[in-house]
Amino acid sequence: MATVADPAEAGTPAADERRPVRRSRATAPGGRRRHGPPLLAISPFYVLFAVFGAFPVVFSLYLSFQDWDGIGDMRFVGFKQYGWLLEDSVFWHSVLNTFEIWFLSTVPMLFLALVLAFLLHSQVRFTGAYRVAYFIPNVTSMVAMTVVFGSVFAQTGLANSALRMVGMDGVGWLSSEWGIKVSLSIMIIWRWVGYNALIFLAGLQAIPTEHFEAARVDGANSWQTLFRVVLPQLRPVVLFAAVTSTINGLQIFTESQVLFQSTDVGTTGGPGQEGMTIVLYLWQKAFKDHQFGYGAAMGWLLFAIIAVFTLINWRLVSGSDREDRAGIRSLLRRKGARNGR
Amino acid sequence: MAVDGKERTTGSAGLAIGSGSRLTRICVRVVLLLGVLISLFPFYWLVVMASGTTQDIYSYPPKLVPGPHLLDNMGRVLDTVDFFGSLFNTVVVAVVGTALVLFFDSLAAFAFAKYEFPGKKFLFGGLMVTYMIPAQLSLVPQFVTMAEFGWAGSLNALIIPGAANAFGIFWMRQYAQNSLPDELLDAGRIDGAGFFRLYWQVAMPLFRPALAFLGIFTFISIWNDYIWPLVVMIDPDRVTLQVALANLNVLYNTDYSLVMAGALMSVVPLIIVFLIGARHFLRDLAAGATKM
Numbered sequence: 001m002a003t004v005a006d007p008a009e010a011g012t013p014a015a016d017e018r019r020p021v022r023r024s025r026a027t028a029p030g031g032r033r034r035h036g037p038p039l040l041a042i043s044p045f046y047v048l049f050a051v052f053g054a055f056p057v058v059f060s061l062y063l064s065f066q067d068w069d070g071i072g073d074m075r076f077v078g079f080k081q082y083g084w085l086l087e088d089s090v091f092w093h094s095v096l097n098t099f100e101i102w103f104l105s106t107v108p109m110l111f112l113a114l115v116l117a118f119l120l121h122s123q124v125r126f127t128g129a130y131r132v133a134y135f136i137p138n139v140t141s142m143v144a145m146t147v148v149f150g151s152v153f154a155q156t157g158l159a160n161s162a163l164r165m166v167g168m169d170g171v172g173w174l175s176s177e178w179g180i181k182v183s184l185s186i187m188i189i190w191r192w193v194g195y196n197a198l199i200f201l202a203g204l205q206a207i208p209t210e211h212f213e214a215a216r217v218d219g220a221n222s223w224q225t226l227f228r229v230v231l232p233q234l235r236p237v238v239l240f241a242a243v244t245s246t247i248n249g250l251q252i253f254t255e256s257q258v259l260f261q262s263t264d265v266g267t268t269g270g271p272g273q274e275g276m277t278i279v280l281y282l283w284q285k286a287f288k289d290h291q292f293g294y295g296a297a298m299g300w301l302l303f304a305i306i307a308v309f310t311l312i313n314w315r316l317v318s319g320s321d322r323e324d325r326a327g328i329r330s331l332l333r334r335k336g337a338r339n340g341r
Numbered sequence: 342m343a344v345d346g347k348e349r350t351t352g353s354a355g356l357a358i359g360s361g362s363r364l365t366r367i368c369v370r371v372v373l374l375l376g377v378l379i380s381l382f383p384f385y386w387l388v389v390m391a392s393g394t395t396q397d398i399y400s401y402p403p404k405l406v407p408g409p410h411l412l413d414n415m416g417r418v419l420d421t422v423d424f425f426g427s428l429f430n431t432v433v434v435a436v437v438g439t440a441l442v443l444f445f446d447s448l449a450a451f452a453f454a455k456y457e458f459p460g461k462k463f464l465f466g467g468l469m470v471t472y473m474i475p476a477q478l479s480l481v482p483q484f485v486t487m488a489e490f491g492w493a494g495s496l497n498a499l500i501i502p503g504a505a506n507a508f509g510i511f512w513m514r515q516y517a518q519n520s521l522p523d524e525l526l527d528a529g530r531i532d533g534a535g536f537f538r539l540y541w542q543v544a545m546p547l548f549r550p551a552l553a554f555l556g557i558f559t560f561i562s563i564w565n566d567y568i569w570p571l572v573v574m575i576d577p578d579r580v581t582l583q584v585a586l587a588n589l590n591v592l593y594n595t596d597y598s599l600v601m602a603g604a605l606m607s608v609v610p611l612i613i614v615f616l617i618g619a620r621h622f623l624r625d626l627a628a629g630a631t632k633m
Contacts, residue, residue: 035459037536038452042464044445045505049471052502056479056486063482070485116376119369132619133377135626136384139615141565143583144604147590148387151597156399158386165402194380195630202627240631251477254567261591279477279568286481287572299478306475 064297069290081297091298093273094281095305097181101277102249105185105192110241112193117200118226134194146187146258150174153183174259180274187255192248196241203237204230243313250306253279278302387608390601391415398597414602418589421599423578424606427585434499434581435563441500442559443552446509451540453510454517455526468507477568484572494576499569509555512629516551517544554625557618564611582607 064081066074085091120130137145152158153173160170173179207230215225256277260270268284269276278298286295390398393408418424452458453465483502484493492498521544529539570581580588589603615622 035456038456038458041452041536041540042449045449045507045510046464046467048502048505052483052486053471053474053479056482057474059482059485060479063485070488116373119373122369123373128620130373130377131623132616133380135619135623136612136615137380139561139565139611140384140608141567141583141586141611143565143567143586143590144387144608145383147586147600147604148383148390150590151390151398151601152383152386154399156401158403161401161403190379190383198623199627199630237631244630247475251475253477257568257571258587258590261587282477282480283568283572287484292481292485295481299481303475303478 060296060299063293064300066293068292070292071290074293077293081293082301085294085297085301090273090276091278091281094269094276094278097269097274098250098252098277101181101184101188101252102246104181105188106242106245106249108185109189109192110196110238110245112189113196113200113241114238116193116197117204120197120201121204131198134197136194137191138195142191142254143258145191146255149183149187149190150259153179175271177272177274180270184252184255184259184275188249188252192245196245199241200234200237203234207233239313243310246309246313247306250302250309251279252277253283256280257283278305384608387601387605390598391605393598395595395597395599398601410598411602414598415606417599418603418606421593422585422589422603424585424603426578427580427582428610430496430579431564431582434496435560438500438503438563439556439559441504442506442509443556445505446555447513447545447548447552448540449505449510450513450517451521451544452536454514455521455523455544456536468510471507480568480572483569487573493573494579498573499563499566499581503563509559512555513548513551516548521547550621551625553618553621554629557615557622558629560614561611 065076065078067077067081068074116134120127123130154160155170155172155175157173159173163170171179173183211229211233212225215229220228256269256275257280260268260275268288269280279302282295282298282302285291285298388411389405389407391414392411393404394410397404397408453461487493487498490497492501525543525547526539529543534542565583566581567583567587570584571587574580574584577588586600586603586607590600593599
């Protein structure tokens with residue numbers, strides 16, 4: 001990395017004589033200057049990325065073909081590692097669990113966030129306080145909140161006490177297959193609804209007022225406005241939220257790890273391992289069972305799954321073309337005429 | 342983009358939710374308040390549990406008001422785990438880590454936004470690629486790398502790898518392009534200032550609003566990070582707050598009031614930090630989040 005200090009010392013007459021005043025170039029300021037300083041300025045990121053980002057990725061590919069406990073010698077096993085992984089019923093169980101929890105949490109979460117955003121958008125007062133209240137779940141530590149939810153969902157916890165009060169039987173929130181998935185999903189929903197609602201709210205506020213005016217002039221009712229003006233414009237933001245929720249959702253770890261943590265390693269993921277997620281299994285295999293190569297291979301499969309999802313989402317995004325205002329107007333005219341408004 | 346309620350256009354009226362009858366308006370209010378209650382209830386419940394006894398927590402019908410034992414329980418946390426030690430570790434990592442991110446990211450962003458240099462397009466494209474890599478892909482080799490460096494168990498492992506990140510560079514670069522006038526930099530050049538002086542004396546003061554968001558965002562992320570410190574802090578006596586709390590939860594899982602007091606103590610400092618910066622942070626949240 002070349003390091004060239006700028007020779008000009010600020011403000012000294014000598015420097016001013018040495019360096020004739022240039023005309024400012026708004027397009028490329030410093031276009032004819034030495035490249036050392038800017039290259040030096042961006043180098044920290046690239047150096048750190050090379051050491052702690054790129055190298056580990058390449059290394060993990062190498063590791064995934066090795067049988068290694070982290071201490072002894074590595075033994076090359078090649079693609080057999082992936083073969084074992086694909087035959088591992090616990091791995092498939094963790095994939096299925098991850099997808100079930102992802103679906104149970106993401107779909108209601110995005111829907112609730114949209115509803116909340118619309119309601120907040122209709123409020124003029126109190127939005128500041130509302131925003132803070134809705135965002136607080138997202139800034140608190142997942143470990144602490146999982147501990148709290150763990151006690152709420154315990155057999156004699158608050159959730160079952162509430163059910164008892166209205167004369168219903170308690171639910172095995174942390175012991176039954178669907179109880180575990182539902183309680184994990186509730187935690188994820190609680191954490192992310194406010195966050196996404198605020199993102200959607202910003203999307204709503206970015207819609208130009210004229211669009212609403214045009215719809216009103218053309219006699220659209222609120223439902224038509226919602227489906228023909230608002231949602232089409234919000235589509236990119238909603239898709240974005242869906243992509244990030246998916247990427248986060250497929251890497252669920254903390255909630256499940258803390259909820260079913262115990263001194264007994266065999267109980268990772270809770271009763272029947274119904275709370276076992278991909279990353280939790282990766283962590284258990286690599287850092288509890290010391291099968292580093294196996295964990296690295298799992299990391300690559302996780303990456304492949306996430307990549308497939310991201311590609312599908314890209315196709316969805318690029319395949320959508322937004323209706324322009326004229327289109328909205330003509331649509332509304334036709335609808336309006338039919339509805340006799 | 343409207344910033345907060347005061348700057349709202351009449352656009353919302355077009356949605357006609359809440360602009361209808363009085364009844365509709367009241368319904369909207371009620372639903373929104375219900376949402377706030379659901380958001381905040383776990384915190385209230387945490388305070389109730391942390392201030393009661395373990396018997397209280399599982400009594401039926403449940404006690405829904407705080408009890409008198411908060412200070413006892415907090416005292417027992419201090420006796421049980423090295424709370425201040427792990428708090429200190431967390432604060433050091435969050436403060437130093439955030440400072441490094443702010444410095445390195447804004448410096449790189451300044452170069453990307455305002456300078457031409459060979460390979461700029463390629464290097465900036467490379468930033469995009471780093472986004473595509475899920476963090477957990479390289480969890481195992483990152484740990485091995487740390488062990489090779491002799492950093493496993495030291496705070497370096499928590500601070501250095503994340504000392505610069507692509508998200509912050511994107512965010513700051515966008516801001517620099519929009520709100521750092523070339524004329525100002527040219528004026529500085531005429532006065533003979535070089536790259537680093539321009540960065541420090543001209544750009545930095547203007548970067549403040551964007552740095553505020555990035556700083557709070559980074560601080561919260563580092564404070565709450567769990568899987569990485571769990572994996573890499575191999576010395577049980579030297580952990581972060583999150584890992585200490587998780588350990589407390591395992592070892593004393595029958596002593597709920599103790600665990601809850603610990604959870605409360607681990608949450609409060611960060612909530613205070615967030616509330617101090619909430620207004621600025623939430624203003625930029627949507628713009629920042631969609632940079633990813």
